[in-house]
Amino acid sequence: MNRLTIVGIWLILTCTGTTSAQVLKKLAKKAEKSVERTVERRVEREASKKTDDALDKVFDAEKSGSKTNQDKGKTDSDPTNGIDGQAAETATKTFASYGHFDFVPGEKVLVVEDFAQDAVGDFPAKWNTNASGEIKTIDGSGAKWLALTTKGSVSPEFVTDLPENFTMEFDLAVTPGYSFYSQPLMISMAQLSGANDFIAWSRFGHGKTSGVVVILHPQDAGGAARGHxxxxxxxxxxxxxxxKLTALEAFNNRDRNMVKVSIWRQQQRLRVYVDEKKVWDLPRAFDKTVSYNGLVFSRDAAKDGEEIYISNIRLAVGAPDTRSKLITEGRFSTTGIYFNSGSAVIKPESYGVLKEIASVLQENPGVKVSIIGHTDSDGSDELNLKLSKERAAAVKVALSTEFGINGDRMETNGKGESEPVGNNGTAEGKAQNRRVEFIKL
Known part of the structure; x- marks a missing residue:
C-alpha cells in the first residue's frame, strides 16, 4: 500500500477509536488495487519506452555503421541476405508452414536489384521517379532498401519486358505502426509507351492504359494486427x-511488417504470395494481346515518418518443367532453392521448388539422382567448395525428411564456384551461379 492509503486508514482508526473488520478489509482491498494500478501504469510506461527505443534502432535510416556482406566476411553473397543465427533458426522452424506454398521461381534470372551500387541517402541511379525516395538501411537486415518517403511513383528503368512467363520476388517492409489512414503500396505491371508513363500508375493517377495492379496495406480497419x-x-x-481481401494476417504493421512478396505470371494467370500465404490466384489477369513492359511501385499520402521499403528485387523468366528436364533430359538446374547467406540453411520460401522435385521422384520411384551444389565466386575457393557440398547435403535431407524420398536414391556433391554459368561480375550472373543441380543417374 502507498503512504497516503496507510495514513488514511490510520486517521479513520484514530478518529473513531474502533472500526469493523469488514470496513477495514474493504479499505485494504481498495488500497491494494490502487497499488496494482500504479504498478501497471509504471510497467506500461517502461514497456512503451523500451519499445520506442527498439523501433528507433530497427528503423535507423541514418545509421552509418551497418555492415555489408564484405564487412562481415560472408561468402556467396545472397541477394536476400542478412539473416543472423537466431533468425535463421526461426526461418527453419517455420518451414512447415509453407506446406501449401507452390511458388516456383523462374529459371533464368533477368534482374537482381539490391541497390549495392547506390549510396545510402541517394535515390538509386537506375530508377526514375516523380516524387522522392532514398536508399536506407534497416539495422539487422544486412541489406539496402529503397524507402518511398513521399507520395508518387518509382520505376526501375532497366525493366523493359515482363514476359508471358515470369516470376518476381522482392522484400517489403513498413515502419511499425503504419497507419490505416496512410496510403498502401501499389505494384503495377503495365504497358508503358513513354519514359514518363509510369506517373499514371499512382493511386489517383490519370492516363492508365493496360496493366495489372497489386495493392498491399499493413493495417486493416479495426486496429487488429492485420493488413489488407x-x-x-x-x-x-x-x-x-x-x-479486395481484408483481414490479411500475413502482412501487418506489428509482428509481420517485413515480408517477402512473390508474383508469378503464367501467360494470363496471376498468382501473388505474401510469405507463405497465397493471396491472389487469377486465371485471366493479364491480357494476352498486351505487351507488359514496365514495373512501377507507388504510394500516396502518409503520415510523417511512415515509410514503405522495398529491396532485393529478383525478376526471372521461364516456366519450369521439372518432369521433362529431369526425366527426359536427365538434368534439372534451379536457382530457386534459397539459403541463408554463407550457410547451408534452406530458406522456407524454397518449399515450392523442393515439392516439385519431390513429386517427380515420387512418380518415378526407380530414378536416382545426384544433387550438386554450386556457388558464386565471392569468398575463397576452399570455403565455397565446402559450402556447395553442405548445401547439396541439406537439400537431400530436406527431400528425405519433408517429402519421404529414400536417402539411398540420392547422392550429393559440390562444385563450389568452379562451373559458373553466368558472369560473376554482375548481380544477375551471381544469382545464376548460385544454383542446385539434379542429374539423373
Missing amino acids: TAYELWSNGKKTMEN
Missing part, C-alpha cells in the same frame, strides 16, 4: 475488374 490487399485490372484505359 486488393487488385485492379486495366485494359485500354478502363478498369475492367477489381477486388
Whole structure:
C-alpha cells in the first residue's frame, strides 16, 4: 500500500477509536488495487519506452555503421541476405508452414536489384521517379532498401519486358505502426509507351492504359494486427475488374511488417504470395494481346515518418518443367532453392521448388539422382567448395525428411564456384551461379 492509503486508514482508526473488520478489509482491498494500478501504469510506461527505443534502432535510416556482406566476411553473397543465427533458426522452424506454398521461381534470372551500387541517402541511379525516395538501411537486415518517403511513383528503368512467363520476388517492409489512414503500396505491371508513363500508375493517377495492379496495406480497419490487399485490372484505359481481401494476417504493421512478396505470371494467370500465404490466384489477369513492359511501385499520402521499403528485387523468366528436364533430359538446374547467406540453411520460401522435385521422384520411384551444389565466386575457393557440398547435403535431407524420398536414391556433391554459368561480375550472373543441380543417374 502507498503512504497516503496507510495514513488514511490510520486517521479513520484514530478518529473513531474502533472500526469493523469488514470496513477495514474493504479499505485494504481498495488500497491494494490502487497499488496494482500504479504498478501497471509504471510497467506500461517502461514497456512503451523500451519499445520506442527498439523501433528507433530497427528503423535507423541514418545509421552509418551497418555492415555489408564484405564487412562481415560472408561468402556467396545472397541477394536476400542478412539473416543472423537466431533468425535463421526461426526461418527453419517455420518451414512447415509453407506446406501449401507452390511458388516456383523462374529459371533464368533477368534482374537482381539490391541497390549495392547506390549510396545510402541517394535515390538509386537506375530508377526514375516523380516524387522522392532514398536508399536506407534497416539495422539487422544486412541489406539496402529503397524507402518511398513521399507520395508518387518509382520505376526501375532497366525493366523493359515482363514476359508471358515470369516470376518476381522482392522484400517489403513498413515502419511499425503504419497507419490505416496512410496510403498502401501499389505494384503495377503495365504497358508503358513513354519514359514518363509510369506517373499514371499512382493511386489517383490519370492516363492508365493496360496493366495489372497489386495493392498491399499493413493495417486493416479495426486496429487488429492485420493488413489488407486488393487488385485492379486495366485494359485500354478502363478498369475492367477489381477486388479486395481484408483481414490479411500475413502482412501487418506489428509482428509481420517485413515480408517477402512473390508474383508469378503464367501467360494470363496471376498468382501473388505474401510469405507463405497465397493471396491472389487469377486465371485471366493479364491480357494476352498486351505487351507488359514496365514495373512501377507507388504510394500516396502518409503520415510523417511512415515509410514503405522495398529491396532485393529478383525478376526471372521461364516456366519450369521439372518432369521433362529431369526425366527426359536427365538434368534439372534451379536457382530457386534459397539459403541463408554463407550457410547451408534452406530458406522456407524454397518449399515450392523442393515439392516439385519431390513429386517427380515420387512418380518415378526407380530414378536416382545426384544433387550438386554450386556457388558464386565471392569468398575463397576452399570455403565455397565446402559450402556447395553442405548445401547439396541439406537439400537431400530436406527431400528425405519433408517429402519421404529414400536417402539411398540420392547422392550429393559440390562444385563450389568452379562451373559458373553466368558472369560473376554482375548481380544477375551471381544469382545464376548460385544454383542446385539434379542429374539423373
